[in-house]
Amino acid sequence: MKNKIKIALIGYGKMGKEIDALCKTSEVFDVVSVSYKNKEDGLDLKGIAKADIAVDFTSKDIVLKNIEEIAKLGKNLVVGTTGWNEDLEKVKKIVEKNKIGLVYSPNFSVGVNIFFKMIDFSAKLFEKFPNYDVYGLEVHHKAKLDSPSGTALKIAGKVKGLNFTSIRSGRNPGFHEVVFDSVADGITLSHQAYSRVGFAKGALIAAEFIKNKKGVYSFEELFK
Numbered sequence: 001m002k003n004k005i006k007i008a009l010i011g012y013g014k015m016g017k018e019i020d021a022l023c024k025t026s027e028v029f030d031v032v033s034v035s036y037k038n039k040e041d042g043l044d045l046k047g048i049a050k051a052d053i054a055v056d057f058t059s060k061d062i063v064l065k066n067i068e069e070i071a072k073l074g075k076n077l078v079v080g081t082t083g084w085n086e087d088l089e090k091v092k093k094i095v096e097k098n099k100i101g102l103v104y105s106p107n108f109s110v111g112v113n114i115f116f117k118m119i120d121f122s123a124k125l126f127e128k129f130p131n132y133d134v135y136g137l138e139v140h141h142k143a144k145l146d147s148p149s150g151t152a153l154k155i156a157g158k159v160k161g162l163n164f165t166s167i168r169s170g171r172n173p174g175f176h177e178v179v180f181d182s183v184a185d186g187i188t189l190s191h192q193a194y195s196r197v198g199f200a201k202g203a204l205i206a207a208e209f210i211k212n213k214k215g216v217y218s219f220e221e222l223f224k
């Protein structure tokens, strides 16, 4: 049997558990360490040292500290935690200094990354037609802390004049909609995640990608 890729889970909430469940039936990945099973827990540095890749789905409050500590161990990272956009330059310096690899995304779903491409394409077309207004809506379950979502911020960065309205209620794992609207007609593009499994699968694709690489990559770059 070939050697499995050893994963250290950083965060064991909804996403950490989803990734763990996939790894339990995987012939490629093995979870060898879990940090922050709850807020009282710290980083399992000994366990992370034995892993190939650390996968962080925690909180914007601790993600930068986690990246710093894990980089010092020389371990590559997949970062799914959202809400730290303003720290990207800092993270690039940490990655460079410690000669590691890191891949990040506000949304590891393959479908959403295809959706990003559709938005890029549409934005170019609508640039030539200023009679169309654009607006966005995103809906997430009530436990989601950041608002607008990291995915909405990423989409907003692609289309001039696009702002999102955010709803936090119920159990929706993630809905994003962009509407181009004129007096004559409207075009709606939307993505609905049905569960968290798409995010988890994408995070593991990212883990395999970053295993032997150095430098910072956005997951979107894998779709070029």
Ligand SMILES: NC(=O)c1ccc[n+]([C@@H]2O[C@H](COP(=O)([O-])OP(=O)(O)OC[C@H]3O[C@@H](n4cnc5c(N)ncnc54)[C@H](OP(=O)(O)O)[C@@H]3O)[C@@H](O)[C@H]2O)c1
Pocket (backbone or CB within 6 Å): 010, 011, 012, 013, 014, 015, 016, 036, 037, 038, 039, 040, 041, 057, 058, 059, 060, 061, 062, 079, 080, 081, 082, 083, 105, 106, 107, 108, 109, 146, 199
């Ligand atoms: N990139 C993507 O595709 C994607 C998809 C879904 C979610 N996300 C993002 O991933 C992150 C985690 O999402 P989730 O739904 O898994 O959240 P979650 O269910 O709240 O789990 C977060 C985990 O991190 C721990 N944690 C949070 N804050 C902490 C702190 N200050 N100190 C120590 N431990 C802490 C939690 O411990 P407790 O259980 O004790 O709270 C839990 O184990 C969020 O930023 C979310 O927006 C990204």
